Amino acid sequence: MGVPTEDAKPDQRFERITAGVPELADERLREILRDRYGLDAASLRRLAGETDQNTHVVDATGAEYVLKVSGPADRRAIEFQTALLAHLAEQDLGVVMPRAVADVSGAPVTSVSDGGRELPVRLLTWVPGTPLAEVGRRSAELLADVGAAAGRLTAATAAFVHPDPPAPHYWEFPHAGAVLAASIGHVGDAALRAAAVAIRDRYLPLLDEKLPGLPVAIVHHDLNAFNILVRRDGGRRRVAGVIDFGDALPTARIADLAVLASSVMRGTASPLHVLATLAVAYHDARPLAEAELDLLFPLVAVRSATVAVTAARLDAERRHGDPRHRSAAAADLVRTLSEIPADVGRAAVRHACGLPAHPAGPAVTAWLAENAASAVAPVEGSLAPVDLSASSAIYDGADPRDHDALRAAAGAEILRRRPGVPVGRYGEPRFLAPRRRRGTGPDEPANVHLGIDLFAGAGTAVRTPLPGRVEAADIAGVDLVLLHEPVEGVRFRTLYTGLTDPASAGDEIAAGGRIGRIAPGGALPPHVRVQVAAAPLDGWTGVPAAVPDSETAMWQGLFPDPTPLLGAQNAVAPWTSGIGKALEGRRTHLPDSHPMYFKRPISMVRARDCRFYDEEGRSYLDALNNVTLVGHSHPRLVETASRQLGRLNTNTRFVYDTLTEYAERLTATLPDGLDVVYFVNSGSEANDLALRMSRYLTKRDDVVIIDDAYHGYTSVVSDVSPSRYKHYGKPDTTHPTPNPDRYRGAYGYDDPDAGAKYAQHVIDAFDRLAAEGRAPAAYLFEALLAGGGQVVLPPGYLAPIFAAAAERGVLTIADEVQVGFARLGEAFWGFQTQGPDVVPDFVTMGKAMGNGFPMAAMVTTREISRAFDPTGRFFSTYGGNPVACAVGLELLNIVEDEGLQHNALVVGQYLRDRLAGLAERHPLIGDVRGQGFYSGVEFVLDRATKEPASDETLIICERLKDEGVLVYPTGPAWNILKLKPPLTFTRADADEFTDTLDDILETGW
Template identity: 35%
Template sequence: MNEQSPFHLPRPRLTIEQATELARDRFGVTGTVTELGSHQDRNFRIETDAGTVVLKVANPTVATIELEAQNAALQHLVGLDLDLPAAVPGIEGSRIVRVTVDGQTLDLRLLTYVEGHPLTDSVRLSVGQIRSLGDVAARIVRGLADFEHPGTDRFLQWDLRRGGAVIDALVPYIDDEARRERLRTVSDAARQRIALVAADLRVQTVHGDLTDDNVVSRDGAAGTITGVIDFGDVAQGWLVAELAATCACVLYRSPQHPLAILDTIEAFAARVPLTEAELSALWPLILVRTAVLVVSGEAQVHLDGDNGYADANRAREWLAFETAAAQDGAELEALIRFTVADQTLADQRHAIASTEHPVLGPLDPAARIDLSVTSAAFDAGSWLESDIDERVATDAAARLGHAVTRYGEFRLSQTRIDTADESITLALGIEAYLPADSQVTAPIDGTAVVVDTSTVRLEGTDYDLWLTGIVAADLDGQVIRAGTALGTALGSVAAGSQRARHGTAIARVTVQASRLRGIRPPLFVAPSGAALWQRVCPDPSAVLGLEILRPLADPTALLQRRDASFARVQEHYYQAPPQIERGWKHHLIDIHGQSYVDMVNNVTTVGHGHPRIAEAARSQWSLLNTNSRFHYEELVRFTERLVELAPDPLDTVFLVNSGTEAVDLALRLALSYTGNDTVLSVREAYHGWSMAADAVSSSVADNPRALETRPDWVHLVEAPNAVRGKYRGMQSAPQYLADLDRDLQTLAADGRTVAAFIAEPVFGNAGGVLLPDGYLSGVYERMRARGALCIADEVQVSYARLGRHFWGTEQQNVVPDIITIAKAMGNGHPLGAVITRRDVAERFADDGPFFSSAGGSPLSCRIGLTVLDIMRDEGLQENAEVVGRHLKQGLERLGDRFDSVGAVYGMGLYLGVELVSDRAEFTPATAVAARLCDELLLRGCIVQPTGDFKNVLKIKPPLCLSMASADHFLHALEGVLGELST
């Protein structure tokens, strides 16, 4: 490797102290100096009393005339309605000041600071930001179209006219041989395509680096870019290379959605129309740009080892290259052309016109089969089985004579689990399952092209019609009329999946229309590309003689309907929530077929969609459902089972509908049994929404006025939070108990008597924080000495969730007088219980009979028993222990790497991650927690914040959570924490 290559440009050697002196002595500027990132220069932000400026120290290889060109370009673009920096003269009046530092001759410039939030502050770019990037790039191109300066004729490694030379010079810096050869192979092919049109590409002065690093948005700009902050790469170059650089940025910012570049391209082309040659060169130029970024970054890190900026960018530069290299180049070029074509295309229907000659003869609309997310064919997880669509369809065809799939359907069978990538679920064609040897007819006039042994492309006036699964007639290259026989359906759909009706084999014929002429479109695409792809591949139902189906409902419109009829105080997760319509085990699936690992749903303990629960409900509903004043066996069986599980001496059960009702009843039991007047509750807790349950709840996250509005019969004691509480550490119980003793003395002095103490045995609302060792035993001893009862609110943490323990109180080695449970009991069915001693229950009878209309119904009891059976039979407590330990260890490893992780709480599958902005001060990072949850959703994980500061991730998934899903969550969390920490 030639260390003297013009592409080897280590940054100038300059410390912050030296930069501070230069700014003072040469420009008369003093203030707080911070270094900014750069590949090959040095940039320092200086915050002065008068405002903020940037000291730019150019690489010694940059000629002064080139810096003059940059200043002139900035002046030329004044009036462009963009915030741009301006050069500030030095003490001696020059806008470029030459100095010598440690033997280096350096040119300095001082520029005004462009206010705004860098686009790099956004973890993920919005559609508006992506389009704004393209629009700003075009505006700069137009603004520089008539700009000429001798300093723009420069040798620059970012000039894509020299992209091949840069790659050749720097590719040896890639240490991994396989990656090095892949980059060389991909970039060589792209360079060859560019060479075919290079002579016809327009050349002018370009900015050269309109990317997220160099643009900002002011507050209130709704994602629109308002300023450009760096013009260090201004030079002569291909006009279209400006757009290629911007598209490469979009690729590494939106790797899951590579077609997002089409929004950038469309916005650019709306201001600067592209020529035929530029349309041909654009995609290969994007590939070359990503390759140049990769080799430049690798070389810079080798040469300039302390360049953290270049090192941090390497991963995303490789990601951009790999994303680009994975695309079908011909398809991308065709999509680019389609995007920037005559805008009348945008108005075309998403369906093609009907015809007198259906492709497959008359088809029965009733034979259309449902393969969507809500299809009953996919119950009990069958959608994960291979070839399930084919089996469902061929079975239907065997019954009905034929079966037809639906265009524009988001297929559940295409959903992938445990992935951050978007599932490719949208069907762009129709599959017909019908007797083999059925005739296939041309529905329109066109040219027949036999593509392969089972595929014919019929080239019509407005679109191509692709027909797959047929034995083609000898028509290749012939112009044919509508009604001409194209061939017959093949004999079977696949080995092992052939079905027969009266001895007739079932064949599958796929029909797909496309406006990408001559290019075979994909049969399935990602939902994010639905709007584009449904323009490209319109609905072919009409050429099959079928009615066009209405499009799927919009989740946003449904949310508006919800807000119109449903009390908004009953909040929903996420500002723009996915519309979830199916669950399976620990996965949730939205209407677009995107899957999410459910890390928050402790209600659904044994998992979503469990067939045993579905069957138990169906069976019991068909027999009887009434109230517990009637006599039936299910109630007895269920309460006996609960008593078996309860710790001695708890032997009596009340059945209710929810945790709130259970807590409310428990408080009434205690007040009735003791005849005393005061209930002790810990701060920060949440116990329910009824008058009594809310009275003992003091979480300000659930009720901002909680601490001001407690009734007189409730006394709050200090929350024994061993991590962020008044006293810290697992050995802090004596200090908290000493405070409790003082509370009890005060109450006694006021003549108040204690009826009960209520607390969760693990701080669920705080994210699963374990209580200090011995705390509950000390509290319970004090309560019983005063004749008070001890209530354990086990609504969130019981039922094996802690893994090692079935009940939360076991972790503290205590037995309460009353246990309240709910949530997990019914796996989503409303079911709650209070378990206590017989004497406590009987004393309550003095106040009259107790009755809950649906509590203890046959249906509830049957479901409750089934949940316990499933937990036992599927080893879910053991799974909570094993997977929970693995998950917690992984979270703790992330805590070792990321300062924003302040603490990891809990055990089993009740865990919490507290996010902080300052570990020493333990400052809650509420905004970070919110952003993190939004980003995890986009990576296929549902998690939500909890705690009084909404900064603790509550991790309480169904107990069937798999190791694979736990690892997917950890990987996704690691990625988001990494992005938020840069």
């Protein structure tokens, strides 16, 4: 069934949208509401409308409506719309739509006299929600929900039957040619006019040919961003309703999706991403034919152009019209769409909906794979791949943030491999593009290569691998295009960039024939880039050499793998990700309980300062890893460890200066008396040893801890870590006391005595146990609770506990594994932030101690150490080895030389101040807390009840990761972001983190 033919002249249809809306005074409207509907209007507010006078009505009871007064010529359409709304009211579409309110006579449509004409009048129920157009940043989930809702709506409207559908109108696609012809001349902006002309000339012939053959259905036909209403539920935004069925009529079924996309794509950084997201969600809800999907992008471009030029015409003629279509974003979209090749737009839709990006792609790929043996390598010489990806050893020693250094390293490696021919691989995400914040917008680096590069000397002859005809030279940024038609039904092109003296257009060239020579090189040594194109280059202004990772699969459908052109004997294969093999190895050899960050794990290959880099060259801001205290791969630490490894590495039974020098420097940071160091390898071992010594010295077994704390993984410390023993039962010797959480606990931020009150619970536990004849051996605490929820100990908390412990013979253990080494800014050690009277008997440390090199220690007094000596010799094979001591010593030097403790104090507070600013605008944030560079952001569903937003927190972390920022949940309910970046974290890093978090919270999911 074809698209209905026109039954009115374009100018007549144009008059409908420019004739203006009826203008009835408010008093008249109140009279209509009272007499026809029995309503007493408490307030009236004018709404936008192209052909109707629309008024928001609130009656005396608070009920809301829309009163619509239309022109006389619209009665036929109104009767149709009213019947359609009645039909939709019987469907379960998951969204709200307006319903007609009958007048006092029971009629859904009435009329009133005005100046000798009868104006149709309707009263519709009000649909609450925010117009999608007013939602500045839209998540992929919201866009998908919009597409799905549109698909369900079309399925419902398509099932509607009416004997007298309305006449075709101005905005129908079959009339686009007349609209463009009548309006383009009114466009004053030369660039916009040129873009509209380009779209007209490119796509109108295609619409004339293809549109009549598409399936027809009744559609909404004005499904724009102003007529889709959304609601917010916590962090989620979803479609709440659809309004304004004034343009509904039978036409091409795909029209609704085209109208929707052309509106929603406005003002977005990546309109094709938006189009693809809408299309696949719509297609899943209401499957479309391949012919419809193929015509979607041209329809979107044409619709966008007609909207923009119509707005220009209305402005030029000073006529009425909907001002919402006159936005700069509408014009910008037309300019953008005119520059996108038709095949690229079509590929985005096809790929999203599960079709090959180009219809010819699979056949081309199959033929190349089957005929590689007949191909002649484009250049003579021994071919071998050169690894230019982020994991390549060629970049070791180079700063990943230094673009020039990376290129220099790559160039040096390429030249080193001569006289052979190094080959840059297809699909390789090269580590040569500037690292930018990841996302679907324009800042995502285009570093995944769509061709192969053959690095040979300038002047090297380049040959065609297959017989072909030179189709063009110097087109779309490509030096030469060869057309190949090896068998019937297989047609493709090979593209060559980096040539000089190319063959001439029209030349027929046999396999192995010369087509040019390699031109002198640029940033990299001379090379020729070879690509395969499944589509012609008509209308292309530039062929991409590389594309963003998020778009790679679609682009590879247009530009298949050219590696077979190297011939069957070559040793080159396209780049493939290694994460699948790595994950399989973990599943095979690691325990099932071994955790990984994120649902879609990252394959990390290198890091520097506050940045990680994955195998695809993507950069991630590290706000998570408190192990790397002075930043990843600090050059001074790398040099120190390498030098010491080359000089001496043994165990502490031998004497070496670095051990004593480091012990002296380390204990100098602690209060007097804490001067005996037990070197071990992990924080868990350090805590284990402190507990063992406490129990031996006191001849007691019981230990008092803070609830929700974490102290390690050995048997002993697992028994005093609630996050561990909750899985197998609390030992009788472990006694948790209330988490001193001033956000959730019994004593809040508003209680100046909160510290003393929480402390009293600990002292009461001491006394209760003593009364039971089992006085505790030790009190073990973190100076800031990490696993317990990034909880800052209240002022005045530890001092009374320490005084009581000293009186009762309870030894105190400060677990500084996570928060020590200047991280809290105020002091070098966390316990020192509680005042000078807080001096533990044991201090345990690890993690940041070696900046990632495995080292840890427990420090105590000589008196305690000697009392423990009768148990026998203490020795840890690797604890305190020369490399560990050299690294630890240099880390202390770096912290001092670079002023990192002060940086933690100042920038840490700046970060929390910015986060507190977000909390003022985002109710999901319940609390922001922390000290120095150890902060927490707690998310709640309701600030009054403080119900944890656990699922939302995980989603936020995943979104942050997708945008290139790493952080992860913590806390008993996993609803707290744990922020513990390297101490080199800058204000700019803090801004990047908070800006990204702000975007995600604003956008929703």
